[in-house]
Amino acid sequence: MEDKDLQKLIEEISLKYFNRPFLHKASFNHRLKTTGGRYLTSTSNIEINKKYYDALGMDELVGIIKHELCHYHLHIQGKGYKHRDADFRLLLKKVGAPRFCTPIQTQELKPKAFRIYECVNCHLQYKRVRRVNTNKYRCGKCRGKLKELGKRVDMQP
Known part of the structure; x- marks a missing residue:
């Protein structure tokens, strides 16, 4: 059409x-x-x-x-x-018109990269898309120092 x-x-x-x-x-x-x-x-x-x-x-x-x-x-x-x-x-x-149209699945799964940070004291891990300044920010649980473990990729919409 x-x-x-x-x-x-x-x-x-x-x-x-x-x-x-x-x-x-x-x-x-x-x-x-x-x-x-x-x-x-x-x-x-x-x-x-x-x-x-x-x-x-x-x-x-x-x-x-x-x-x-x-x-x-x-x-x-x-x-x-x-x-x-x-x-x-x-x-x-x-x-007889619909108030909303029927949803269609148009989004494809795209890889989403994120960084993994870990507390050196309690070993709690944090996933963040944006980079974290490890000199400025601390662990929210024990106030310990954070270290970056690396990048990973997940499939997300």
Whole structure:
């Protein structure tokens, strides 16, 4: 699916569910990470995360579009278009739009490097991503001197 197909789909959904035309621009934004789409109040354009369409299909895409069109039409009419507004929640129920999109697992496991420090007295170990000044900081348990044991790598999201 391309931007022109998305534009056409949003215009059709707008007329079908809201009985109002969508007069602005719709596009896919590949930089969106944690959200299915967004409505831009400054330009009244809608951006959709293509990863949700690829991972979850057309039904999820239609739900995201309905949600963003609720923001769009309420903002154009001067009503409450934010998530906490009663007008927004009422329109979501009326058109059958989801309040939140289904989460997808997009983050891959990346290696995370950290340093290991150990107290010379009580042998308590500390993992730190940032370097610790061992001349300035001491053990939180016994106030003993810290020494760096080295770097390790874990797999973390």
